[in-house]
Amino acid sequence: MKRTPLVVGNWKMHKTGTEAIRLIEDLRKSSLPSNVEVAVCPAFTALSDAGSALRDSPIRLGAQDMYWEAQGAFTGEVSPLMLAAAGCRYVIVGHSERRQFFGETDVWVTRKVQAAFAHGLVPILCVGERLEERDAGRTDRIVTEQTEMATGELSSEQVVNLVVAYEPVWAIGTGRSATGEEANRVTGLIRRALGRRSGGASAQTRILYGGSVTPDNAAEVFGQPEIDGGLIGGASLDAGKFTAIVRAASRERGNL
Ligand code: PGA
Secondary structure: OOOOOEEEEEOOOOOOHHHHHHHHHHHHHOOOOOOOEEEEEOOHHHHHHHHHHOOOOOOEEEEOOOOOOOOOOOOOOOOHHHHHHOOOOEEEEOOHHHHHHHOOOHHHHHHHHHHHHHOOOEEEEEEOOOHHHHHOOOHHHHHHHHHHHHHOOOOHHHHHHOEEEEOOHHHOOOOOOOOHHHHHHHHHHHHHHHHHHHOOHHHHOEEEEEOOOOOOOHHHHHOOOOOOEEEEOHHHHOHHHHHHHHHHHHHHHOOO
């Protein structure tokens, strides 16, 4: 089953509009390989500048979060309708930093996944266990539950288009990445959990790994058969490092 590799930069709370334009210009100059889909997710305030800088480029635009209503009295929130109008194709949903620092629950994540599809956006659903859950041997249960909960209402066609990112919380921003073998094992588990409800549609779902991916470990991560790309935080802020990671995806997965 051919799944086009996808590498997504999650810029988190970094880069003003001007800085976003500069980073995108650097990425555009670095002639990224054409057999990998690439997306960047700037902060809301930089989406417009980033969208202009990406014009006529194959690099896709994404956002890092959203609310699920299309519009209304929800001070401070941004809607899927607004993201689609700003030129976004992707939206990250349920990132562990949202769950950890902003109290986001599985119920919210489920609504956001559905709202993204309803507005023509592709959700990048993040799942992953915390360190204490891993140490207690609960990784498989947590990841399966998060996946089943957020995707239970999706049609098979939506499961095909969905992107999932397996991001063990203890590996995010810590410099401590999961081994390729372990990341591959959990990714396979996520694919099976998705497949149970979608009649096997998950054979086409792209599942990424995220958590301290760097140019040094990218080949090991992308060399795993279940892993279809990466959600890259820290290393995506540097055009040289991000390009090296995209090239590793191209070498390991590009001609499947
Ligand atoms: P990191 O972040 O690459 O800096 O570990 C990954 C993520 O949070 O998506």
